[in-house]
Amino acid sequence: MINSFLCIDTAPIFLKIFDFSAASPILFYAFVPIIFVVLFLGIFIFIKDKFSLKSKLLLLLGITFSVWLINMIFQWINANALFMHFAWQITTIIEIFIPILTVYFVSVFLNKDQDISFRLKIIFSLIISVTAILLPTNWNMYAFDISDCESLVGPLLKIVYLFEIFCAAWIMFICVKKFRQINKDDPFRKEIVLLGVGTSLFLIIFSISNLLGEWTNIYSINFMGPIGMVIFLSLLTYMIVRFKTFNIKLIATQALVWALVALIGAEFFFISGVINYILVGVTFVAVIVFGWLLIKSVKKEVEQRELIEKIEKELEKAYATEKRANEELKQLAEVKNQFLMTIQHHLRTPLTSMRGYSDLLLSGSFGKIPKKMEPIIQKFEDSTTSLIKMVNDFLDITQFQLGKNVISEKDGVNLAPILEEIIGDIKLEAEKKGLQLKLEKPEGDCIIKADESKLKAALVNIFDNSVKYTEKGSVTMELKIESDKVRIEIKDTGMGIAKERLAKLFDSTFERTEQAKKTFTTGRGIGLYLSSQIVKAHNGKIWAESEGEGKGSTFIIELPKN
Secondary structure, eight states, rough: OOOGOOOOOOOBBBTTBBBGGOOHHHHHHHHHHHHHHHHHHHHHHHHHHHTTTTHHHHHHHHHHHHHHHHHHHHHHHBBBHHHHHHHHHHHHHHHHHHHHHHHHHHHHHTTTOOOHHHHHHHHHHHHHHHHHHTSSSSEEEEEEETTTTTEEEOOHHHHHHHHHHHHHHHHHHHHHHHHHHHHHTTTTHHHHHOOOOOHHHHHHHHHHHHHHHHHHGGGGGGTTTTHHHHHHHHHHHHHHHHGGGOOOOOOOOHHHHHHHHHHHHGGGTTOOOOHHHHHHHHHHHHHHHHHHHHHHHHHHHHHHOOOOHHHHHHHHHHHHHHHHHHHHHHHHHHHHHHHHHHHHHHHHHHHHHHHHHOOOOOOOOOOOOOOOOOHHHHHHHHHHHHHHHHHHHHHHHHHTTTTTOOOEEEEEEHHHHHHHHHHHHHHHHHHTTOEEEEEOOSSSOOOOEHHHHHHHHHHHHHHHHHHOOOSEEEEEEEEEEEESSSEEEEEEEOOOHHHHTTTTTOOOOSSOHHHHHHHTTOOOOOHHHHHHHHHHTTTEEEEEEESSSOOOOOOOOOOOOO
16 A cells, blocks of 8 residues: 555665665765764763753754754655655654754753743743644645655745744844853853854754755755754864863763764765675774774873862862961961960069069068078079079060060170189089089180170070080080181080981970980970070071980080171
8 A cells, every 4th residue: 555655756675665766875974974973962961961951952952853854864765655745744843843942952051051931931832832733734735746755835844944043043142141241251151152153053054054945946955954063063062072061071082983983874875886885884893993992092091181180179279278277377376476475574574573572581671581481482582583584585485486686786795704604603503413514715805796695595505404414424615716706615425415306406495305304304495496596696506416315415606706
């Protein structure tokens, strides 16, 4: 029954329905690859971003356009009049979905996956419904010649073509409007331009090629229609690669390889001869195999690059965090130093008063005190004096850390009597331990520019430090006068210093070795640091030398002579 309705100008061979020779080979080469690429890209994007509305719409648009292409191929190669009539009849309803889905897709894309309004959905539904109602009328098809399968289409299809052009203008309008609303620095503006150009060209080329084919009756012009889709897909692929559109990372190589597979596969529809089939088949398989290997290699490279980029971002984030933490620590340090200075100032005033009152008590200014009370008051005065010295040391350290000038240098400071005073002040403590103190200095005066009280405090700290950490033997202070500097060496036979600690001996506060804590339990760990700061403030140098633990130490201070 079906064969009795064959078109007179066809010779169906395949399934007794299709005549591949009735269509130009260009038809297959133009349409078939597009079908594969459109479906591949739509399915790929949907799988990677299946919860996104725009990815669903893109897949639906790709399926609709592929159905339209398949319908066109079917009309060219179909030899059965009944099937041909049906294919012509449904062309309009298939085609009306293409501009509507394109506008729908662009609107959702521009609004960050937000659905269109209900009113717009109603308008689109009415357009589709009216088109479907008019399918069996003369508006869609005037007549159909069952003998040669020729049809006379009505104005409905031409109206759809014009509607496609209208939709292209509509898309350009909403893209321009959105473009102006976006900040100039937002990379989304570039995506808007690419999307607007791609979809508009797709609809314009698609519509004009169909119109020209109808007006000229040269239906091979319709083969140019898919060019618009090629442009749109190319720009879309670029958007995915460049801007990570649809939240996926599509490798350009992957799209290229499968496009080549589709193009080569399309050749099977119009080649002839066994040799040609073999050559095309071998090429087809080779492209698939080597393309797969290439994609695998490039994907590995891309993953490595993305890993590097991820590490770089993490490093940048860590650097920013570290920088912020350092700034906060710096602020905290400044607050701490200011706090310490305030506390120390407030501590020094009452301590000074306490020492003054204890001195007045001992001198009898408030009357004679019992002899039993004298040693107690004397200990109280000594402890207060020690506390005042400690507060002064902390205050000096804080000021040094804040970069303030603590010393006040004066000319004509004689260094020799200062060293003699230091020996005299510490002599009693040394004799209690059985240590021998020595002072070796040249005859005459040693005049320098210095802050006498601060420099003496620094030298006392170092000399007293050597006495405290020397259990037996001697502590020697030697003064050497050179042409442009003076050199003070304090040598002891004490516990010594490990070589690894020598470089940082003067850089830290409140740090003492376990052996130092056992030897002198009440040490504060600030004397050497404070002394080094005072010496440096005098434009001098200070360092220590030792052969190791248990082998004694030598502290050297160099000061400019003038």
